[in-house]
Amino acid sequence: MKKITLIKGFKDILPDDSPAWRRIESIARDVFACFGFREIRVPIMEKTELFKRSIGETTDIVEKEMYTFRDRDDELLTLRPEATASVIRAYIEHNMLSENPIAKLYTIGPMFRRERPQKGRFRQFHQLDAEVFGDEQPQTDAEVIFMLFHFLHRAGLTQLAVEINSLGCKACRPKFSEAVVAYLKDVQNALCPDCQRRMNTNPLRVFDCKVENCGSIIAKAPQILAYLCGSCQNHFTAVKSYLADLKVPCSVNPMMVRGLDYYTRTAFEVKSGALGAQNAVAGGGRYDGLVSFLGGPEVTGIGFAVGLERLLASLPQAEQAKYQxxxxxxxxxxxxxxxxxxxxxxxxxxxxxxxxxxxxxxxxxxxxxxxxxxxxxxxxxxxxxxxxxxxxxxxxxxxxxxxxxxxxxxxxxxxxxxxxxxxxxx
Ligand SMILES: [Zn+2]
Ligand SMILES: [Zn+2]
Structure with a gap:
């Protein structure tokens, strides 16, 4: 008989490797519990609409990478490409706001994206995801970043560096967008075809372009920090100062811009020296408009996701676990x-x-x-x-x-x- 193999881009986690996975998961559970987070387990599949609305129709994830199919009753379903949307959907559906004005939730599990296969990238990969709803104070931003930093440190990652930025709010962000569009119009012809298209759909996504020439154009673009309103400025200054109190090594990266409107204020990434420059182990930020955008109450939110494959790949080679x-x-x-x-x-x-x-x-x-x-x-x-x-x-x-x-x-x-x-x- 012909043997049946794995789906391309998928991976088995073998018995020798699973102790390393269990170890990371158990450190996460310990650390997150100390910060008052509770576990939520959400389905790996949702209505396609949820991701289209939350991640955005014009993102690469939704345009090119989702595993979407029609169920037998013709409904469009998608294997989740990330967890935040599902956690928010559950938060709204179970009316968690009525139980507690502040909800801290985390979840661990597989995500699915049909990316081009390349080394270290899988189409089923795993993320650890944490979210806080209902607290907009800068202490919360600092606390969430500190928890992430502390977790990665305890997991054994070395040379950790946190980069942060502020993306502004409903009041100040549109002015920044306009300035970026005006700048890009002048240099439009030098941009890659993808970015020329983004110009019309979602101009801030040009900041994510990996094409070298686009990178050098965007390096001279207007920077969000110059456009922050007074209250966003105060919030950002406070976040930085609380992070300094907690001795989190932190630098401002004004080029870290997220393309979607509901991303607000603090955005952050954590990089480990063990990985290449482009490879952040974790990233996250505030999304104060997203819960209501998904049909829920006006509740602020902040969260992050850690890529577990990347995390494990950047740990010092663990001794292979033998039978005991x-x-x-x-x-x-x-x-x-x-x-x-x-x-x-x-x-x-x-x-x-x-x-x-x-x-x-x-x-x-x-x-x-x-x-x-x-x-x-x-x-x-x-x-x-x-x-x-x-x-x-x-x-x-x-x-x-x-x-x-x-x-x-x-x-x-x-x-x-x-x-x-x-x-x-x-
Ligand atoms: Zn603002
Ligand atoms: Zn480009």
Missing amino acids: TDIFIAALGDRAQKTGFSLTNELRRAGISAETDYGNKSLKSQMKRADKLNSSFTLILGDKEIDEKQAQLRNMKTKDQQALSLDNLQEKLISIILNSNECRDG
Whole structure:
């Protein structure tokens, strides 16, 4: 039969790699809980409309990268390309504002984008996403950035640098947009075809263009910080000062501009020295207009997303996780196999990781398997040992061997294993 392979751009996370994933997720849960965040789990699929409205019709994600299909009843559905829209949809749908004026939520899971396949980019990738609704104070911006920074630091990322900018508000941002459009009109012909198109659909997206020439044109464009109104200026100054209080290394990047109208005030990215210059591990910002834009109440919002593949790729190479088994029971002969079967499963019930072999193989081949499973102890149990009412316990590291009477064997094994684990951990 022809074998069936993975979908292009998708990836299996194999048993050797999953401990690194679990570790990151568990650090995130610990850190976020300290900051009062609670987990929400939202579906991986939503009505296409949700992403079109939240991410924007003119973005690359919506134009080119979404996995969208028609369901059997003709409804257009999309595999989520990011999590914020779903979290907001749930926040509105479950009327969370009525429970609490401030909601802090996080979610972890797979996202889907049909990007051009390239090294380190996957079409199913994973993000950790955190959002705060209902607090517009600059302390909240600083706190969210601090939490992200602290999490990445605890995860083991080095040379972390935070870049921030302010994108203004409904009052001041339009003036900046106008100035950018006026500037771009003069240099229009030098822009790449994509940017020429963006000029008419969404001019601020020119700031995201990766084409070199566009980059040097945009470097001379008007900068948002010169257009901020008084209250946006105060907010930005306060955010920077709270970040300084928390000793977060932070620099202003006036070129960080998000193309959509509901992005307001603080925008930020975190980069790690371990990655190339373009590769931010995480990014986020304020979106004070988005909740109401999606049909919800007038509630402010701020959040971030961390790319877990990028995060893991930029950690120092973790030791590959091998099998760890507390005990292997090498049972030889029919009666020993029967005893071994119960003993193995009773040990597991008691919280000990135990393995055995049901094939009645030779002692040599069973010892080989015990080595493969990286087991700390092997219990050798043959019909002969059962007749003599004792089994041999071998410590696989020291190679010491001791005879154990079969009376209360299970309790003895548990106590020996737990004692040796204490020595190992201590
Ligand atoms: Zn403003
Ligand atoms: Zn361009």
